[in-house]
Amino acid sequence: MSSLRLFLVENHEDTSKYMRLFLEQLNYEIRVAGDMATALREIPNSRYDVLISDIGLPDGDGWQLMEKLGPNRPPIAIAMSGYGTGNDRQKSRAVGYSHHLIKPFTPDALLAALRDAEEMRGKQR
Amino acid sequence: MTTQIVDPCQLLEEIGFAAVTVKAINAEVVAYNKLFALLVEPPAGLESARWFVECVRTRIAAADEERWETCFTNRTSVQVQVSLSEINGEPLDFEMRTVARSNANDSSDTILCIFVPLNSPVLERFFDAYISKGSDLERRRIRDELHKGVSQQLLGAAFACKVLACRLATLNEKLGKEAADVGVLLNNTVIDLQNLMRS
Numbered sequence: 001m002s003s004l005r006l007f008l009v010e011n012h013e014d015t016s017k018y019m020r021l022f023l024e025q026l027n028y029e030i031r032v033a034g035d036m037a038t039a040l041r042e043i044p045n046s047r048y049d050v051l052i053s054d055i056g057l058p059d060g061d062g063w064q065l066m067e068k069l070g071p072n073r074p075p076i077a078i079a080m081s082g083y084g085t086g087n088d089r090q091k092s093r094a095v096g097y098s099h100h101l102i103k104p105f106t107p108d109a110l111l112a113a114l115r116d117a118e119e120m121r122g123k124q125r
Numbered sequence: 126m127t128t129q130i131v132d133p134c135q136l137l138e139e140i141g142f143a144a145v146t147v148k149a150i151n152a153e154v155v156a157y158n159k160l161f162a163l164l165v166e167p168p169a170g171l172e173s174a175r176w177f178v179e180c181v182r183t184r185i186a187a188a189d190e191e192r193w194e195t196c197f198t199n200r201t202s203v204q205v206q207v208s209l210s211e212i213n214g215e216p217l218d219f220e221m222r223t224v225a226r227s228n229a230n231d232s233s234d235t236i237l238c239i240f241v242p243l244n245s246p247v248l249e250r251f252f253d254a255y256i257s258k259g260s261d262l263e264r265r266r267i268r269d270e271l272h273k274g275v276s277q278q279l280l281g282a283a284f285a286c287k288v289l290a291c292r293l294a295t296l297n298e299k300l301g302k303e304a305a306d307v308g309v310l311l312n313n314t315v316i317d318l319q320n321l322m323r324s
Contacts, residue, residue, distance in 0.1 A: 012277045012280075012281065014278065014281035014282075014285070015277060015280050015281040015284070017281070018281050018282075018284035018285040018287075018288055019281075019284050021284070021285075021288045022284045022287050022288050025287075025288060025291050082272035082273075082276055082277075083272070102319065103272070103276050103277065103280050104276045104277070104279045104280040104283065104315045104318055104319065105280065105315065105319075106283060106312045106315050106316065107283055107284055107287045107312075108312070
């Protein structure tokens with residue numbers, strides 16, 4: 001069983017539902033929020049290892065979310081976005097996302113990012 | 126060898142500009158002003174329709190001035206030669222095909238003048254720019270639609286298929302394999318769409 005605790009922020013209901021089920025099948029512990037306000041409320045109260053967040057959110061964006069979380073942000077973060085311009089990737093890196101997945105991505109691409117996250121966490125310890 | 130004479134008005138109509146008939150519609154004046162702006166520097170602060178007319182007046186050949194003024198007043202059509210030059214100074218010959226006036230009391234915004242360039246690549250450049258702008262807008266619209274709709278649904282479907290394949294595999298190995306194959310197909314579709322959106 002993976003020991004990573006994940007927090008997913010995704011406002012598209014079907015996507016978040018099936019991503020959650022997929023990751024639960026792989027024994028990840030996962031919590032889901034559909035907007036930035038919920039994420040800001042819930043993340044600081046619990047210790048998550050990885051934040052997976054959509055960049056386009058109904059009440060802000062994934063970059064603002066990282067900035068607002070400040071020291072409460074999970075140690076590893078993965079951004080998901082429909083736009084993959086160099087500028088978007090740079091912004092993601094600048095606010096602390098280690099990966100920037102461009103939608104639509106394959107489940108394997110997400111798993112590869114999570115494997116990287118596990119390695120990064122191992123090194124951080 | 127025969128030389129085919131292309132009617133410039135017909136050409137404009139084929140390209141999509143309803144060029145020759147007079148329509149006192151400000152939007153069209155603006156559209157033609159854009160063409161005109163390719164030729165002369167617009168003076169700052171002058172209202173576009175007025176600038177268009179003022180620029181025309183000063184460039185009509187002296188022999189045609191009286192005819193033009195008469196038609197201008199009577200709201201009739203006229204053809205006169207107008208001497209223009211491009212912004213870069215290159216000379217151009219333009220033919221004024223139609224002049225009309227729909228409001229005798231206000232000449233600043235009721236005149237529609239249509240120019241058809243003779244032996245000039247300016248019109249071609251204008252339409253190239255026009256078409257290119259339209260293509261860019263359409264490309265952006267399709268990309269946005271793909272992002273908001275198809276891409277998001279495909280992402281959900283790809284994960285749903287993985288989940289389903291795993292569940293089916295515990296019940297029936299063959300069905301699980303078939304669902305996994307659908308998952309591979311979806312993955313390939315995702316990759317194709319990614320490539321399409323980036324191209």
